[in-house]
Amino acid sequence: MIEFKLPSLGADMDQGKLLEWKVKPGDAVERGQVIAVVDTSKAAVDVEIWHPGIVEELITKPGDTVPVGMVMAKLRETGEVAPAPAPTIPPSLRKPASPAARKRAHELDVDIDKVAGTGPHGTVTLADIEKAATRPATAAPPAADRQAEMRKAIAAAMSRSKREIPHYYLSEAIPMHRALAHLARANEARPVTERVLMGALQLKAVALTLRRFPELNGFWRDGAFQPGAGIHIGVAISMRQGGLVAPAIHDVDERGLEDLMRALADLVKRARAGSLRSSEMSDPTITVTNLGEQGVESVFGVIYPPQVALVGFGRVAERAWAEDGALRAAPVVTATLSGDHRASDGHRGARFLAALREQLQRPEAL
Amino acid sequence: MKREDLKTRVLGILTTIAPELDAGGLRADEPLRNQIDLDSMDWLNFLVALHEQLKVDIPEADYGKLATLDDLLAYLKEKLPA
Numbered sequence: 001m002i003e004f005k006l007p008s009l010g011a012d013m014d015q016g017k018l019l020e021w022k023v024k025p026g027d028a029v030e031r032g033q034v035i036a037v038v039d040t041s042k043a044a045v046d047v048e049i050w051h052p053g054i055v056e057e058l059i060t061k062p063g064d065t066v067p068v069g070m071v072m073a074k075l076r077e078t079g080e081v082a083p084a085p086a087p088t089i090p091p092s093l094r095k096p097a098s099p100a101a102r103k104r105a106h107e108l109d110v111d112i113d114k115v116a117g118t119g120p121h122g123t124v125t126l127a128d129i130e131k132a133a134t135r136p137a138t139a140a141p142p143a144a145d146r147q148a149e150m151r152k153a154i155a156a157a158m159s160r161s162k163r164e165i166p167h168y169y170l171s172e173a174i175p176m177h178r179a180l181a182h183l184a185r186a187n188e189a190r191p192v193t194e195r196v197l198m199g200a201l202q203l204k205a206v207a208l209t210l211r212r213f214p215e216l217n218g219f220w221r222d223g224a225f226q227p228g229a230g231i232h233i234g235v236a237i238s239m240r241q242g243g244l245v246a247p248a249i250h251d252v253d254e255r256g257l258e259d260l261m262r263a264l265a266d267l268v269k270r271a272r273a274g275s276l277r278s279s280e281m282s283d284p285t286i287t288v289t290n291l292g293e294q295g296v297e298s299v300f301g302v303i304y305p306p307q308v309a310l311v312g313f314g315r316v317a318e319r320a321w322a323e324d325g326a327l328r329a330a331p332v333v334t335a336t337l338s339g340d341h342r343a344s345d346g347h348r349g350a351r352f353l354a355a356l357r358e359q360l361q362r363p364e365a366l
Numbered sequence: 367m368k369r370e371d372l373k374t375r376v377l378g379i380l381t382t383i384a385p386e387l388d389a390g391g392l393r394a395d396e397p398l399r400n401q402i403d404l405d406s407m408d409w410l411n412f413l414v415a416l417h418e419q420l421k422v423d424i425p426e427a428d429y430g431k432l433a434t435l436d437d438l439l440a441y442l443k444e445k446l447p448a
Contacts, residue, residue, distance in 0.1 A: 188425065197407060
Protein backbone atom coordinates (compact mmCIF):
# COMPACT_ATOMS: atom_id res chain seq x y z
CA MET A 1 0.00 0.00 0.00
CA ILE A 2 1.28 3.45 -0.90
CA GLU A 3 0.46 6.35 1.37
CA PHE A 4 0.10 9.68 -0.35
CA LYS A 5 1.06 12.36 2.15
CA LEU A 6 0.81 16.12 1.89
CA PRO A 7 4.35 17.15 0.87
CA SER A 8 6.10 20.19 2.30
CA LEU A 9 5.63 23.03 -0.13
CA GLY A 10 8.33 25.27 1.26
CA ALA A 11 9.70 26.42 4.59
CA ASP A 12 6.82 28.78 5.15
CA MET A 13 4.07 26.21 4.77
CA ASP A 14 3.05 23.72 7.45
CA GLN A 15 -0.48 22.93 6.32
CA GLY A 16 -2.70 23.14 3.30
CA LYS A 17 -6.35 22.98 2.42
CA LEU A 18 -7.50 20.42 -0.12
CA LEU A 19 -9.42 22.20 -2.86
CA GLU A 20 -9.95 19.35 -5.24
CA TRP A 21 -9.00 15.78 -6.05
CA LYS A 22 -7.98 15.27 -9.68
CA VAL A 23 -8.43 11.50 -9.36
CA LYS A 24 -11.03 9.08 -8.01
CA PRO A 25 -10.77 5.63 -6.47
CA GLY A 26 -9.86 3.06 -9.09
CA ASP A 27 -7.85 5.50 -11.23
CA ALA A 28 -4.34 4.50 -12.24
CA VAL A 29 -1.80 7.26 -11.62
CA GLU A 30 1.65 7.80 -13.07
CA ARG A 31 4.79 9.19 -11.55
CA GLY A 32 4.65 13.00 -11.71
CA GLN A 33 0.89 13.14 -12.26
CA VAL A 34 -1.02 15.96 -10.58
CA ILE A 35 -3.55 14.28 -8.32
CA ALA A 36 -4.74 17.07 -6.03
CA VAL A 37 -5.01 20.84 -5.79
CA VAL A 38 -4.06 22.17 -2.38
CA ASP A 39 -4.43 25.75 -1.25
CA THR A 40 -1.46 27.16 0.65
CA SER A 41 -0.95 30.66 1.97
CA LYS A 42 0.81 31.55 -1.27
CA ALA A 43 -1.00 29.80 -4.08
CA ALA A 44 -3.23 26.96 -5.12
CA VAL A 45 -0.66 24.25 -5.75
CA ASP A 46 -1.02 21.28 -8.08
CA VAL A 47 0.30 18.39 -6.00
CA GLU A 48 2.08 15.62 -7.86
CA ILE A 49 2.54 12.02 -6.85
CA TRP A 50 5.94 10.36 -7.28
CA HIS A 51 4.88 6.73 -7.13
CA PRO A 52 2.69 5.04 -9.72
CA GLY A 53 -0.28 3.05 -8.47
CA ILE A 54 -4.04 2.72 -8.34
CA VAL A 55 -6.08 4.99 -6.12
CA GLU A 56 -7.64 2.95 -3.33
CA GLU A 57 -9.09 5.55 -1.01
CA LEU A 58 -9.27 9.33 -0.84
CA ILE A 59 -9.06 10.11 2.86
CA THR A 60 -8.99 13.90 2.89
CA LYS A 61 -12.17 15.66 1.80
CA PRO A 62 -12.19 18.86 -0.26
CA GLY A 63 -12.34 21.79 2.16
CA ASP A 64 -10.30 19.98 4.82
CA THR A 65 -7.11 21.51 6.14
CA VAL A 66 -4.35 18.98 6.73
CA PRO A 67 -0.82 19.29 8.15
CA VAL A 68 2.26 18.52 6.07
CA GLY A 69 3.02 14.80 6.26
CA MET A 70 -0.55 13.68 6.81
CA VAL A 71 -1.77 10.75 4.72
CA MET A 72 -4.31 12.14 2.28
CA ALA A 73 -4.93 9.08 0.17
CA LYS A 74 -4.01 5.43 -0.12
CA LEU A 75 -3.00 3.73 -3.31
CA ARG A 76 -2.13 0.18 -4.13
CA GLU A 77 0.79 -0.88 -6.24
CA THR A 78 -0.13 -1.82 -9.77
CA GLY A 79 -0.91 -5.54 -9.54
CA GLU A 80 -1.59 -5.44 -5.79
CA VAL A 81 -4.95 -6.93 -4.84
CA ALA A 82 -7.41 -4.56 -3.22
CA PRO A 83 -7.55 -5.32 0.50
CA ALA A 84 -10.72 -5.55 2.55
CA PRO A 85 -11.45 -2.12 3.99
CA ALA A 86 -9.98 -1.61 7.46
CA PRO A 87 -12.83 -0.87 9.87
CA THR A 88 -10.96 1.51 12.15
CA ILE A 89 -7.63 3.23 12.40
CA PRO A 90 -5.41 1.38 14.87
CA PRO A 91 -4.73 3.49 17.98
CA SER A 92 -1.00 3.76 17.24
CA LEU A 93 -1.78 5.55 13.98
CA ARG A 94 -4.28 7.85 15.58
CA LYS A 95 -3.49 11.47 15.57
CA PRO A 96 -1.86 12.58 18.85
CA ALA A 97 -4.35 14.68 20.78
CA SER A 98 -4.93 15.69 24.36
CA PRO A 99 -7.84 13.89 26.12
CA ALA A 100 -9.62 17.23 26.53
CA ALA A 101 -9.28 17.85 22.80
CA ARG A 102 -10.73 14.40 21.99
CA LYS A 103 -13.70 15.00 24.25
CA ARG A 104 -14.34 18.44 22.78
CA ALA A 105 -13.93 17.11 19.22
CA HIS A 106 -16.63 14.58 19.94
CA GLU A 107 -18.93 17.27 21.38
CA LEU A 108 -18.41 19.60 18.44
CA ASP A 109 -18.52 16.82 15.87
CA VAL A 110 -15.04 17.66 14.57
CA ASP A 111 -13.00 14.92 12.85
CA ILE A 112 -9.83 15.04 14.93
CA ASP A 113 -7.72 13.35 12.24
CA LYS A 114 -8.32 16.27 9.95
CA VAL A 115 -7.25 18.92 12.43
CA ALA A 116 -3.72 20.35 12.22
CA GLY A 117 -2.17 20.04 15.69
CA THR A 118 -0.17 22.99 17.03
CA GLY A 119 0.93 21.31 20.27
CA PRO A 120 4.24 19.47 20.81
CA HIS A 121 4.93 16.89 18.04
CA GLY A 122 1.80 18.02 16.25
CA THR A 123 -0.50 17.12 19.11
CA VAL A 124 -4.00 18.44 18.60
CA THR A 125 -4.92 20.79 21.41
CA LEU A 126 -8.26 21.96 22.73
CA ALA A 127 -7.71 25.31 21.03
CA ASP A 128 -7.09 23.56 17.69
CA ILE A 129 -10.43 21.78 17.95
CA GLU A 130 -12.32 24.94 18.78
CA LYS A 131 -10.65 26.74 15.91
CA ALA A 132 -11.44 23.88 13.54
CA ALA A 133 -15.07 23.89 14.61
CA THR A 134 -15.50 27.57 13.74
CA ARG A 135 -13.61 27.45 10.44
CA PRO A 136 -16.03 27.05 7.57
CA ALA A 137 -15.01 24.67 4.83
CA THR A 138 -14.93 26.87 1.76
CA ALA A 139 -13.08 27.09 -1.53
CA ALA A 140 -9.97 29.21 -2.04
CA PRO A 141 -9.87 32.24 0.26
CA PRO A 142 -10.72 35.66 -1.17
CA ALA A 143 -7.86 37.76 -2.52
CA ALA A 144 -7.55 39.97 0.57
CA ASP A 145 -7.18 36.91 2.81
CA ARG A 146 -4.65 35.44 0.45
CA GLN A 147 -2.68 38.69 0.67
CA ALA A 148 -2.69 38.60 4.45
CA GLU A 149 -1.78 34.90 4.48
CA MET A 150 1.07 35.43 2.07
CA ARG A 151 2.39 38.30 4.19
CA LYS A 152 2.30 36.01 7.22
CA ALA A 153 4.09 33.21 5.37
CA ILE A 154 6.83 35.55 4.15
CA ALA A 155 7.17 36.98 7.67
CA ALA A 156 7.58 33.51 9.15
CA ALA A 157 10.15 32.30 6.61
CA MET A 158 12.19 35.49 6.63
CA SER A 159 12.17 35.76 10.44
CA ARG A 160 13.34 32.16 10.66
CA SER A 161 16.07 32.92 8.13
CA LYS A 162 17.40 35.90 10.07
CA ARG A 163 17.12 34.03 13.37
CA GLU A 164 18.91 30.90 12.22
CA ILE A 165 21.14 31.75 9.29
CA PRO A 166 24.39 33.66 9.84
CA HIS A 167 24.41 35.50 6.51
CA TYR A 168 27.50 36.89 4.84
CA TYR A 169 27.19 39.22 1.85
CA LEU A 170 29.47 39.77 -1.15
CA SER A 171 29.11 41.82 -4.28
CA GLU A 172 30.84 42.03 -7.63
CA ALA A 173 30.49 44.39 -10.60
CA ILE A 174 30.24 42.39 -13.82
CA PRO A 175 30.72 43.91 -17.28
CA MET A 176 27.82 42.91 -19.50
CA HIS A 177 28.68 44.22 -22.97
CA ARG A 178 29.56 40.75 -24.26
CA ALA A 179 26.41 39.16 -22.85
CA LEU A 180 24.19 41.98 -24.16
CA ALA A 181 25.74 41.92 -27.63
CA HIS A 182 25.41 38.14 -27.80
CA LEU A 183 21.78 38.26 -26.73
CA ALA A 184 20.90 41.09 -29.17
CA ARG A 185 22.52 39.14 -32.03
CA ALA A 186 20.75 35.93 -31.15
CA ASN A 187 17.38 37.63 -30.63
CA GLU A 188 17.58 39.36 -34.00
CA ALA A 189 17.10 35.99 -35.66
CA ARG A 190 14.37 34.86 -33.26
CA PRO A 191 10.67 35.55 -33.70
CA VAL A 192 9.14 37.50 -30.82
CA THR A 193 7.67 34.31 -29.37
CA GLU A 194 11.14 32.82 -28.92
CA ARG A 195 13.06 35.84 -27.73
CA VAL A 196 15.34 35.28 -24.75
CA LEU A 197 15.58 37.75 -21.87
CA MET A 198 18.71 38.66 -19.93
CA GLY A 199 17.13 37.08 -16.85
CA ALA A 200 17.30 33.64 -18.48
CA LEU A 201 20.93 34.16 -19.48
CA GLN A 202 21.80 35.13 -15.90
CA LEU A 203 20.03 32.05 -14.52
CA LYS A 204 21.99 29.79 -16.84
CA ALA A 205 25.27 31.48 -15.89
CA VAL A 206 24.51 31.00 -12.19
CA ALA A 207 23.61 27.34 -12.75
CA LEU A 208 26.75 26.51 -14.72
CA THR A 209 28.91 28.28 -12.14
CA LEU A 210 27.22 26.42 -9.29
CA ARG A 211 28.44 23.11 -10.70
CA ARG A 212 31.88 24.07 -9.38
CA PHE A 213 30.52 25.35 -6.04
CA PRO A 214 28.26 22.59 -4.76
CA GLU A 215 28.43 23.95 -1.20
CA LEU A 216 26.20 26.83 -2.27
CA ASN A 217 23.58 24.57 -3.83
CA GLY A 218 21.55 22.61 -1.29
CA PHE A 219 20.13 22.71 2.20
CA TRP A 220 21.15 23.11 5.81
CA ARG A 221 19.22 20.47 7.73
CA ASP A 222 19.69 18.88 11.14
CA GLY A 223 22.95 20.67 11.74
CA ALA A 224 24.63 19.67 8.49
CA PHE A 225 24.82 20.63 4.83
CA GLN A 226 23.04 18.42 2.32
CA PRO A 227 23.95 19.02 -1.31
CA GLY A 228 21.05 19.44 -3.73
CA ALA A 229 20.22 16.52 -6.03
CA GLY A 230 20.30 18.89 -9.02
CA ILE A 231 20.58 22.59 -9.69
CA HIS A 232 17.00 23.67 -9.13
CA ILE A 233 16.90 27.45 -9.05
CA GLY A 234 14.12 29.16 -7.15
CA VAL A 235 13.17 32.26 -9.12
CA ALA A 236 11.84 35.11 -7.00
CA ILE A 237 8.65 36.26 -8.73
CA SER A 238 6.79 39.29 -7.44
CA MET A 239 3.01 39.27 -7.48
CA ARG A 240 1.31 42.25 -9.04
CA GLN A 241 -0.79 42.76 -5.92
CA GLY A 242 2.24 42.44 -3.60
CA GLY A 243 4.13 39.55 -2.07
CA LEU A 244 6.30 37.01 -3.84
CA VAL A 245 6.91 33.35 -4.50
CA ALA A 246 10.15 31.62 -5.48
CA PRO A 247 9.28 28.36 -7.24
CA ALA A 248 11.99 26.25 -8.88
CA ILE A 249 13.04 25.66 -12.43
CA HIS A 250 14.59 22.20 -12.36
CA ASP A 251 18.03 21.25 -13.69
CA VAL A 252 18.77 24.73 -15.00
CA ASP A 253 22.38 23.82 -15.80
CA GLU A 254 21.26 21.14 -18.24
CA ARG A 255 18.77 23.23 -20.19
CA GLY A 256 19.41 25.08 -23.42
CA LEU A 257 18.77 28.81 -23.29
CA GLU A 258 15.57 28.69 -25.38
CA ASP A 259 14.19 25.87 -23.26
CA LEU A 260 15.12 27.75 -20.08
CA MET A 261 13.41 30.89 -21.36
CA ARG A 262 10.22 28.95 -22.10
CA ALA A 263 10.35 27.44 -18.62
CA LEU A 264 10.87 30.87 -17.06
CA ALA A 265 8.01 32.48 -19.00
CA ASP A 266 5.72 29.60 -18.12
CA LEU A 267 6.70 29.74 -14.44
CA VAL A 268 6.09 33.49 -14.17
CA LYS A 269 2.73 33.12 -15.89
CA ARG A 270 1.61 30.27 -13.65
CA ALA A 271 2.94 31.88 -10.47
CA ARG A 272 0.91 35.00 -11.18
CA ALA A 273 -2.14 32.93 -12.05
CA GLY A 274 -1.68 31.04 -8.76
CA SER A 275 -1.11 27.67 -10.41
CA LEU A 276 2.15 26.08 -9.32
CA ARG A 277 3.19 22.46 -8.90
CA SER A 278 4.24 20.93 -5.59
CA SER A 279 7.69 19.93 -6.85
CA GLU A 280 8.36 23.53 -7.85
CA MET A 281 7.48 24.78 -4.39
CA SER A 282 9.33 22.18 -2.37
CA ASP A 283 12.74 21.70 -3.87
CA PRO A 284 14.60 24.86 -4.96
CA THR A 285 18.25 24.37 -4.02
CA ILE A 286 19.16 28.08 -4.28
CA THR A 287 17.27 31.28 -5.07
CA VAL A 288 18.01 33.95 -7.66
CA THR A 289 16.39 37.36 -7.37
CA ASN A 290 16.54 40.16 -9.90
CA LEU A 291 15.46 43.63 -8.80
CA GLY A 292 17.30 45.44 -11.57
CA GLU A 293 14.12 46.22 -13.43
CA GLN A 294 12.86 48.13 -10.45
CA GLY A 295 15.89 50.35 -10.89
CA VAL A 296 18.15 49.36 -8.00
CA GLU A 297 21.87 48.90 -8.43
CA SER A 298 22.15 45.85 -6.20
CA VAL A 299 20.12 43.54 -3.94
CA PHE A 300 21.37 41.73 -0.84
CA GLY A 301 18.75 39.06 -0.34
CA VAL A 302 17.55 37.10 2.66
CA ILE A 303 18.22 33.36 2.22
CA TYR A 304 15.11 31.19 1.98
CA PRO A 305 15.57 28.38 4.52
CA PRO A 306 16.61 25.60 4.38
CA GLN A 307 18.60 26.83 1.36
CA VAL A 308 22.10 28.14 1.97
CA ALA A 309 22.58 30.84 -0.64
CA LEU A 310 20.85 33.50 -2.69
CA VAL A 311 22.19 35.29 -5.75
CA GLY A 312 20.93 38.79 -6.53
CA PHE A 313 21.17 40.86 -9.69
CA GLY A 314 20.70 44.60 -9.91
CA ARG A 315 20.14 46.83 -12.92
CA VAL A 316 22.27 46.46 -16.03
CA ALA A 317 23.36 50.09 -16.51
CA GLU A 318 26.11 52.02 -18.23
CA ARG A 319 28.96 52.97 -15.95
CA ALA A 320 32.53 54.14 -16.28
CA TRP A 321 34.52 50.95 -16.70
CA ALA A 322 38.29 50.51 -16.69
CA GLU A 323 39.65 47.54 -18.62
CA ASP A 324 43.04 46.90 -20.24
CA GLY A 325 44.27 50.30 -19.17
CA ALA A 326 41.45 52.18 -20.85
CA LEU A 327 38.39 53.87 -19.43
CA ARG A 328 35.09 53.67 -21.25
CA ALA A 329 31.35 53.54 -20.75
CA ALA A 330 30.12 49.95 -20.44
CA PRO A 331 26.98 48.19 -19.31
CA VAL A 332 27.63 46.71 -15.88
CA VAL A 333 25.54 44.69 -13.44
CA THR A 334 26.17 44.18 -9.75
CA ALA A 335 25.78 40.55 -8.74
CA THR A 336 25.60 39.71 -5.06
CA LEU A 337 25.81 36.56 -3.02
CA SER A 338 24.10 36.07 0.33
CA GLY A 339 25.71 32.99 1.82
CA ASP A 340 24.97 30.85 4.86
CA HIS A 341 28.20 30.94 6.87
CA ARG A 342 27.43 27.55 8.39
CA ALA A 343 27.63 25.95 4.95
CA SER A 344 30.27 28.04 3.18
CA ASP A 345 32.88 30.71 3.80
CA GLY A 346 33.37 34.12 2.24
CA HIS A 347 36.49 32.88 0.49
CA ARG A 348 34.53 30.34 -1.57
CA GLY A 349 31.68 32.80 -2.00
CA ALA A 350 34.13 35.30 -3.49
CA ARG A 351 35.48 32.63 -5.84
CA PHE A 352 31.93 31.89 -6.88
CA LEU A 353 31.17 35.50 -7.83
CA ALA A 354 34.48 35.77 -9.71
CA ALA A 355 33.64 32.58 -11.62
CA LEU A 356 30.16 33.94 -12.36
CA ARG A 357 31.73 37.10 -13.78
CA GLU A 358 33.97 35.02 -16.04
CA GLN A 359 31.04 32.85 -17.10
CA LEU A 360 29.11 35.93 -18.22
CA GLN A 361 32.09 36.99 -20.37
CA ARG A 362 31.57 33.83 -22.41
CA PRO A 363 27.89 34.13 -23.30
CA GLU A 364 28.25 31.82 -26.30
CA ALA A 365 28.92 28.99 -23.83
CA LEU A 366 25.58 29.58 -22.06
CA MET B 367 -7.62 50.25 -38.58
CA LYS B 368 -8.62 53.63 -37.15
CA ARG B 369 -6.38 55.08 -34.46
CA GLU B 370 -9.12 54.92 -31.85
CA ASP B 371 -9.86 51.24 -32.62
CA LEU B 372 -6.17 50.45 -32.50
CA LYS B 373 -5.89 52.24 -29.17
CA THR B 374 -8.76 50.20 -27.76
CA ARG B 375 -7.15 46.95 -28.92
CA VAL B 376 -3.74 47.89 -27.53
CA LEU B 377 -5.12 48.98 -24.17
CA GLY B 378 -7.17 45.78 -24.01
CA ILE B 379 -4.00 43.72 -24.46
CA LEU B 380 -2.12 45.85 -21.96
CA THR B 381 -4.86 45.31 -19.39
CA THR B 382 -4.50 41.53 -19.67
CA ILE B 383 -0.79 41.94 -18.85
CA ALA B 384 -1.31 44.49 -16.05
CA PRO B 385 -4.84 43.92 -14.69
CA GLU B 386 -4.51 46.78 -12.20
CA LEU B 387 -4.10 49.26 -15.07
CA ASP B 388 -6.52 52.19 -15.13
CA ALA B 389 -6.59 52.67 -18.91
CA GLY B 390 -8.51 55.95 -18.62
CA GLY B 391 -5.85 57.46 -16.38
CA LEU B 392 -2.97 56.60 -18.70
CA ARG B 393 -1.09 59.57 -20.18
CA ALA B 394 -0.46 58.87 -23.85
CA ASP B 395 2.60 61.12 -24.02
CA GLU B 396 4.44 59.72 -20.99
CA PRO B 397 6.57 56.57 -21.01
CA LEU B 398 4.39 53.53 -20.39
CA ARG B 399 6.88 51.90 -18.08
CA ASN B 400 6.86 54.98 -15.80
CA GLN B 401 3.11 54.58 -15.39
CA ILE B 402 2.67 50.82 -15.35
CA ASP B 403 4.72 48.26 -13.45
CA LEU B 404 6.00 46.36 -16.50
CA ASP B 405 9.15 44.28 -16.23
CA SER B 406 10.93 42.83 -19.24
CA MET B 407 8.88 39.63 -19.04
CA ASP B 408 5.63 41.64 -19.04
CA TRP B 409 6.88 43.71 -21.95
CA LEU B 410 7.79 40.59 -23.91
CA ASN B 411 4.38 39.08 -23.18
CA PHE B 412 2.80 42.31 -24.39
CA LEU B 413 4.74 42.12 -27.67
CA VAL B 414 3.86 38.46 -28.10
CA ALA B 415 0.18 39.32 -27.64
CA LEU B 416 0.45 42.18 -30.18
CA HIS B 417 2.11 39.74 -32.54
CA GLU B 418 -0.62 37.16 -32.10
CA GLN B 419 -3.59 39.49 -32.22
CA LEU B 420 -2.50 42.15 -34.69
CA LYS B 421 -0.03 40.01 -36.69
CA VAL B 422 2.72 42.53 -36.24
CA ASP B 423 6.31 41.60 -35.48
CA ILE B 424 8.35 44.11 -33.48
CA PRO B 425 12.12 43.52 -33.57
CA GLU B 426 14.10 44.10 -30.39
CA ALA B 427 16.01 46.91 -32.09
CA ASP B 428 12.76 48.93 -32.27
CA TYR B 429 11.96 48.78 -28.53
CA GLY B 430 13.44 52.28 -28.13
CA LYS B 431 10.79 53.72 -30.46
CA LEU B 432 7.94 52.49 -28.26
CA ALA B 433 8.28 54.43 -25.04
CA THR B 434 4.86 56.10 -24.88
CA LEU B 435 1.40 55.01 -25.96
CA ASP B 436 1.50 57.70 -28.71
CA ASP B 437 4.82 56.27 -29.97
CA LEU B 438 3.45 52.76 -29.93
CA LEU B 439 0.26 53.65 -31.82
CA ALA B 440 2.19 55.62 -34.46
CA TYR B 441 4.59 52.69 -34.89
CA LEU B 442 1.79 50.14 -35.19
CA LYS B 443 -0.19 52.29 -37.65
CA GLU B 444 2.82 52.37 -39.91
CA LYS B 445 3.32 48.62 -39.69
CA LEU B 446 -0.31 47.62 -40.16
CA PRO B 447 -2.16 47.73 -43.47
CA ALA B 448 -4.39 50.81 -43.65
